[in-house]
Amino acid sequence: MADDGMLLNFELPSDAFTPKPSQFKGGRWKDRLTARKSAEWGRSKAQERASGKTPKYGQVVSDEEELIHADAPAAKRAKTSNDEVARPSFPRPEPRAGGRPASQREALPKSTNGEVISSLFTYNPETKVPASAPAEVDDTSIVPSNAPLSDKLATFTNLGLSTILAGHLLNKMDIKAPTAIQRRSLQQLCAEDRDAFVQAETGSGKTLAYLLPIVQRISAISKEMKATGQGFNRKSGLFGMVLVPTRELAKQITAVLERLLSCCHWIVGGIVIGGESKSSEKARLRKGVNILVATPGRLVDHFDNTEVLDLSKVRWLVLDEGDRLMELGFDNDIQKIVSVLNLRSRKAQDVIIPGLPERRTTILCSATIEADVERLKSIALKDPVLIAVESSDRATGEGETGKKQEFSAPAQLKQSYAIVPAKQRLVTLVAVLRQAFKRKGTTAKCIVFMSCADSVDFHFEALANDPLETIPDAANSDQPSVPKQSRTDKIPQGDTIAESRTQAGAKSFSNPDNSVKLFRLHGSMQQAIRTSTLKAFSACVEPAVLVCTDVASRGLDLPNVDLVIEYDPPFSKEDHVHRIGRTARAGKDGRAMIFLQPGCEEAYVEVLAQGQPHTLTRHTGDELLKKGFAATSGIVVGREWEDRATDWQIGSERWAIESPKHLEQARRAYQSHIRAYTTHVAAERAIFDIKQLHLGHLAKAFALRDKPGSIRVPGSRPGKEASGKNSEARKKFAAKHAAKRTKGAGELDVPDTTDEREARKRMRVALRARGGVSEFNLG
Numbered sequence: 072m073a074d075d076g077m078l079l080n081f082e083l084p085s086d087a088f089t090p091k092p093s094q095f096k097g098g099r100w101k102d103r104l105t106a107r108k109s110a111e112w113g114r115s116k117a118q119e120r121a122s123g124k125t126p127k128y129g130q131v132v133s134d135e136e137e138l139i140h141a142d143a144p145a146a147k148r149a150k151t152s153n154d155e156v157a158r159p160s161f162p163r164p165e166p167r168a169g170g171r172p173a174s175q176r177e178a179l180p181k182s183t184n185g186e187v188i189s190s191l192f193t194y195n196p197e198t199k200v201p202a203s204a205p206a207e208v209d210d211t212s213i214v215p216s217n218a219p220l221s222d223k224l225a226t227f228t229n230l231g232l233s234t235i236l237a238g239h240l241l242n243k244m245d246i247k248a249p250t251a252i253q254r255r256s257l258q259q260l261c262a263e264d265r266d267a268f269v270q271a272e273t274g275s276g277k278t279l280a281y282l283l284p285i286v287q288r289i290s291a292i293s294k295e296m297k298a299t300g301q302g303f304n305r306k307s308g309l310f311g312m313v314l315v316p317t318r319e320l321a322k323q324i325t326a327v328l329e330r331l332l333s334c335c336h337w338i339v340g341g342i343v344i345g346g347e348s349k350s351s352e353k354a355r356l357r358k359g360v361n362i363l364v365a366t367p368g369r370l371v372d373h374f375d376n377t378e379v380l381d382l383s384k385v386r387w388l389v390l391d392e393g394d395r396l397m398e399l400g401f402d403n404d405i406q407k408i409v410s411v412l413n414l415r416s417r418k419a420q421d422v423i424i425p426g427l428p429e430r431r432t433t434i435l436c437s438a439t440i441e442a443d444v445e446r447l448k449s450i451a452l453k454d455p456v457l458i459a460v461e462s463s464d465r466a467t468g469e470g471e472t473g474k475k476q477e478f479s480a481p482a483q484l485k486q487s488y489a490i491v492p493a494k495q496r497l498v499t500l501v502a503v504l505r506q507a508f509k510r511k512g513t514t515a516k517c518i519v520f521m522s523c524a525d526s527v528d529f530h531f532e533a534l535a536n537d538p539l540e541t542i543p544d545a546a547n548s549d550q551p552s553v554p555k556q557s558r559t560d561k562i563p564q565g566d567t568i569a570e571s572r573t574q575a576g577a578k579s580f581s582n583p584d585n586s587v588k589l590f591r592l593h594g595s596m597q598q599a600i601r602t603s604t605l606k607a608f609s610a611c612v613e614p615a616v617l618v619c620t621d622v623a624s625r626g627l628d629l630p631n632v633d634l635v636i637e638y639d640p641p642f643s644k645e646d647h648v649h650r651i652g653r654t655a656r657a658g659k660d661g662r663a664m665i666f667l668q669p670g671c672e673e674a675y676v677e678v679l680a681q682g683q684p685h686t687l688t689r690h691t692g693d694e695l696l697k698k699g700f701a702a703t704s705g706i707v708v709g710r711e712w713e714d715r716a717t718d719w720q721i722g723s724e725r726w727a728i729e730s731p732k733h734l735e736q737a738r739r740a741y742q743s744h745i746r747a748y749t750t751h752v753a754a755e756r757a758i759f760d761i762k763q764l765h766l767g768h769l770a771k772a773f774a775l776r777d778k779p780g781s782i783r784v785p786g787s788r789p790g791k792e793a794s795g796k797n798s799e800a801r802k803k804f805a806a807k808h809a810a811k812r813t814k815g816a817g818e819l820d821v822p823d824t825t826d827e828r829e830a831r832k833r834m835r836v837a838l839r840a841r842g843g844v845s846e847f848n849l850g
């Protein structure tokens with residue numbers, strides 16, 4: 072009877088830990104029988120445990136044995152002199168000093184519903200890789216790899232920019248010196264009319280790397296036109312076009328362009344993207360634009376239907392995020408755009424514009440050079456020059472013509488990984504966020520990446536809730552767990568979850584001194600909501616967390632993000648680098664943490680380490696929980712943190728059970744998460760092996776007490792919204808991902824570049840035909 076390091080030296084009756092049999096009255100005979108049997112089962116289990124038949128920690132047990140069956144009434148606690156209580160039976164990994172005894176935590180809400188409740192701290196798989204001593208890393212030796220150059224000679228004016236533009240960058244945009252990639256691109260694109268392939272790290276300023284030379288060159292043309300008495304205005308011609316894969320990116324680039332052009336207001340920029348009114352776009356094009364930002368599908372549409380669009384003077388074509396353009400299947404659209412431009416382009420002397428280059432320069436920007444990008448190169452570029460950055464370029468601005476670079480994260484980005492068992496995932500996420508936002512100013516903004524839209528919806532609601540606000544004293548095991556009438560096994564179907572809020576207070580990890588805002592974003596939200604959410608997150612001056620899918624992983628420049636958490640691992644190494652690249656931008660510091668489960672997932676550490684100049688920091692679930700659930704004073708007393716973490720978990724499970732909406736969200740998220748898990752790229756599928764996932768443990772990370780086999784949510788996800796019409800690109804995205812990832816893949820919650828609903832339908836059909844599951848939402 073020794074437990075928790077205390078010997079309970081009292082003589083106790085032999086049935087001290089056996090609850091009295093209850094009388095079952097009322098209701099139907101069937102219900103009474105079920106209740107009686109269930110209680111008998113509970114009693115026999117309790118006796119088994121009391122007689123020491125329970126497995127020892129570490130001993131292999133079946134799932135059923137491992138779970139504390141909620142039907143088993145919590146054993147009565149024996150009063151002790153110091154009011155401590157004896158644990159009922161469940162073994163713990165190590166003796167506890169301090170903290171509430173296990174009995175109190177494990178005296179979880181009684182259930183009459185066959186649910187199972189397991190302890191957070193028992194029967195978790197052991198980590199395979201023992202922790203090694205942390206390597207000493209001298210932070211001061213880390214040179215940011217995407218920062219502006221410190222070389223005094225590397226000024227914008229020295230690189231060919233006009234004093235007006237350089238002054239505007241300095242005074243209005245707070246940009247003092249070029250980054251290495253900007254230096255290289257200005258040197259090349261201001262001097263030569265040759266196609267170029269631009270490759271650089273995330274956050275290295277690629278947008279200005281191509282916009283600056285284009286604006287500079289058009290500004291020079293405008294000067295010559297004015298000098299020859301022609302004058303220059305928005306009707307003088309469309310000279311530059313920028314194609315991007317998503318609407319969000321198009322808007323972001325347009326915003327940068329507009330800021331840039333405010334110093335030369337006679338040059339006019341414009342945007343055409345899906346989801347906007349075509350007639351107002353036509354009207355804008357009719358008025359005239361000199362630089363146009365567009366998504367490929369919508370541009371092709373205007374090619375076909377907007378006669379006023381004069382393409383004869385286009386001399387710069389940028390394909391930004393080339394790898395994503397190909398991934399989303401825009402190759403045909405781009406092919407068409409390139410051939411129409413070739414066809415309609417007229418010679419400079421024919422259009423009588425002084426200074427207009429003879430030929431068009433096409434600039435392809437891509438983080439990676441996969442086979443896809445090679446294909447895009449062959450479609451759009453002729454004899455391109457590579458504009459890339461070598462390590463020698465970074466600090467000094469010196470170096471030779473760039474060579475193809477390995478796609479890696481910025482050097483100053485501090486990466487870590489956390490080995491967290493499945494059961495502890497949710498509560499550990501809360502612990503990490505609590506710690507990150509413990510004090511005002513420690514973290515400004517954080518992005519948490521999840522694998523699918525359903526998971527984002529569930530976690531948004533779970534993190535917006537503070538389960539400790541409502542949890543009754545866990546010691547009081549007589550508390551009814553859940554009001555009976557609110558319990559439900561019948562999951563409402565259809566559109567029951569309103570696609571409502573996208574912002575909330577982050578109650579689960581805010582504290583009185585530091586209140587944190589929570590946002591959510593995924594590809595199944597309406598375009599207008601996505602845009603306003605991103606805007607609100609960017610503009611938020613309070614600490615904020617964005618829970619999102621990969622829809623926010625590419626190209627988005629969200630200010631002041633200093634922490635990225637990959638709660639669900641990325642689907643490929645490239646996705647990982649893009650995700651973590653939302654922090655540590657333009658030379659700033661940044662941190663990234665990825666959650667991995669003990670076992671085969673630990674092999675991902677090697678993938679993370681590739682191209683990483685510094686040691687990855689390793690954390691364990693326990694270590695993070697200890698910090699995140701320490702007392703407010705910060706002093707860790709014994710294992711009290713276990714109690715707090717357990718209380719939080721229990722509270723969350725109750726919160727989920729108490730509301731049909733939350734329960735449905737949790738179950739749907741769990742299902743979609745598992746489906747998404749099967750879609751890692753083939754090369755990494757041995758690391759993220761669905762067969763190794765402990766589904767029962769995983770359910771706990773979704774605040775579920777259901778047995779895995781009983782979690783089935785029929786129908787498509789509620790609140791699923793459509794926007795726009797179909798495009799070829801979306802069809803191809805489906806086919807491509809189906810091929811690239813796995814047979815088991817379902818619906819991909821891809822960034823809604825153009826037309827989501829139809830594409831989703833096609834994706835589903837295509838995947839079903841391949842024997843895949845019906846749906847989930849990545850993106």
Ligand SMILES: Nc1ncnc2c1ncn2[C@@H]1O[C@H](COP(=O)(O)OP(=O)(O)OP(=O)(O)O)[C@@H](O)[C@H]1O
Nearest residue numbers: 219246248249250273274275276277278626628657
């Ligand atoms: N020369 C510079 N000095 C300081 N800040 C800069 C400079 N150039 C760009 N920035 C800032 O750096 C940030 C990242 O720029 P940008 O979005 O163009 O990066 P990127 O290379 O396109 O990143 P990604 O690969 O993630 O799309 C922006 O906030 C931008 O204002």
